Amino acid sequence: MMIGMETTVIDQETQQAEIEAIKQVIATLEHSQQKELPEEFVGLFRADAIWTTGHGKYLAGRDEISSFTHQVLPGAMKDSTATYEVVDVLFIRPDVAAVKAHAQYWTLAGEPIGNAGSPLYVMAKEDGRWRLAACQNTEVLTP
Numbered sequence: 001m002m003i004g005m006e007t008t009v010i011d012q013e014t015q016q017a018e019i020e021a022i023k024q025v026i027a028t029l030e031h032s033q034q035k036e037l038p039e040e041f042v043g044l045f046r047a048d049a050i051w052t053t054g055h056g057k058y059l060a061g062r063d064e065i066s067s068f069t070h071q072v073l074p075g076a077m078k079d080s081t082a083t084y085e086v087v088d089v090l091f092i093r094p095d096v097a098a099v100k101a102h103a104q105y106w107t108l109a110g111e112p113i114g115n116a117g118s119p120l121y122v123m124a125k126e127d128g129r130w131r132l133a134a135c136q137n138t139e140v141l142t143p
Contacts, residue, residue: 010094018130022099022123023086025130030084038073042066046124046131054117054137080113081106095125096133103137116140 010018025044032041042065045051051059059065088100103117122134 010091014094015091018091018094018097018125019086019089022089022097022130025123025132026084026086026099026101026121029132030082033073033082033084034077036073036075036077038066038069041069041073044132046126046133049131049133049135051132051135052137054119054139079108081108084119092122097123097130099123114139115142 029041029044031037032044042062045062045065047062049062049065051065053059053068057068059068082103082105085102086099087102090098090100092098099121101117101119101121103119105113105117107113116139117137118140119135119137121132123130124133125131
């Protein structure tokens with residue numbers, strides 16, 4: 001028995017438009033990292049967002065995320081770059097989505113650095129804008 005659980009289905013055209021808007025958030029995340037723009041990066045998060053970094057550090061709230069980002073992002077892309085690609089979007093509700101992405105760091109010569117990343121972003125649409133709500137970065141270990 002399901003209590004209080006209703007799934008609202010959105011039409012295909014609306015869903016595609018929302019996926020494109022979500023992809024734009026991930027593109028902005030990529031841009032902010034490549035260009036070392038902490039304010040642009042932090043602006044993608046809800047005020048109450050949570051994030052677990054690829055090294056397992058738990059950050060609670062935009063202020064904590066901002067403090068961490070301002071420490072690690074400046075200078076991080078001096079000798080490298082990073083790319084992010086949306087792999088899948090699962091709409092939990094029309095205004096909440098789980099977004100699976102593929103991430104990779106690269107040398108400036110185009111060679112991969114380390115293992116790929118497999119971030120999961122839970123995003124919520126508020127005031128017409130998709131924002132990061134709960135994020136988990138995970139390194140993909142190769143056997």
